[in-house]
């Protein structure tokens with residue numbers, strides 16, 4: 631049975647990295663099946679409008695900027711940065727009703743541009759996930775990247791919620807040597823967030839972290855913890871420590887975010903950011919580590935998940951009756967919580983119009 635995919639609309643999604651949006655550019659990206667125009671006002675503040683002129687639906691990103699306004703390149707309607715049509719060069723210059731373009735709440739924070747596709751009245755900037763470590767850490771210890779994937783965003787979220795795949799799909803640098811799959815992860819739900827955590831004794835720690843411990847080849851305590859926020863924002867922490875229980879103070883820890891924003895039902899914008907508590911002033915290490923992570927994502931995760939999607943077609947995961955493993959616990963919880971949120975949102979919308 632094929633499913634029609636509904637997205638959670640009243641939620642913050644990452645629309646772009648701060649670095650993707652130049653000072654003058656009319657940047658555009660499809661988000662939740664809607665084309666969105668994003669640009670910076672002259673004071674640098676980013677704004678988001680629907681990328682569609684209300685006259686004959688020309689994309690506004692093909693137009694021109696005039697100060698903080700955008701002029702449609704087709705017949706010259708001019709819009710301000712809130713989407714209000716303020717000039718028509720036609721006839722007596724009267725602006726027809728319904729000439730305004732929809733605008734979206736947009737917040738730039740910690741290297742990301744967060745967009746709210748749903749009801750603007752419900753958009754609270756205080757509910758944006760806390761990524762402030764990327765603003766607090768030195769630049770030489772922070773990286774943000776963007777990737778595009780031809781698959782549904784929930785398959786990418788499943789991939790992060792079930793990290794046992796690293797021992798099977800990835801190379802030795804981020805491998806646990808088979809330690810992870812036998813573990814039963816601890817899965818909890820707190821305030822609508824789903825947390826999955828694995829703790830184990832590594833013998834030795836995975837090389838990515840182990841080589842920064844005092845004794846790289848000796849046993850070390852390790853953990854992975856993923857905190858999922860709806861709809862697909864995941865904070866991942868990975869740590870290793872020797873002779874202590876305090877990973878952050880005495881060990882080495884990665885502070886990562888994996889953030890998926892649906893482009894459409896079958897394609898996803900994937901944003902990844904990372905910082906750490908070791909070698910924080912080493913820009914060359916930062917670059918090399920990020921290139922390594924990018925290589926793992928694009929050469930290992932992406933081909934597998936896109937092939938998985940191709941095999942599944944547009945079928946819903948549950949309709950295909952997947953075999954379940956112990957490592958699926960976090961991903962299944964996330965899918966259930968998200969489904970309930972989408973159904974609640976759709977129910978509220980139906981009640982509002984009836």
Ligand code: FES
Nearest residue numbers: 683685686702705
């Ligand atoms: S399509 Fe934009 S003014 Fe005609």
Ligand SMILES: [Fe+2]
Nearest residue numbers: 795796800931
């Ligand atoms: Fe992976």
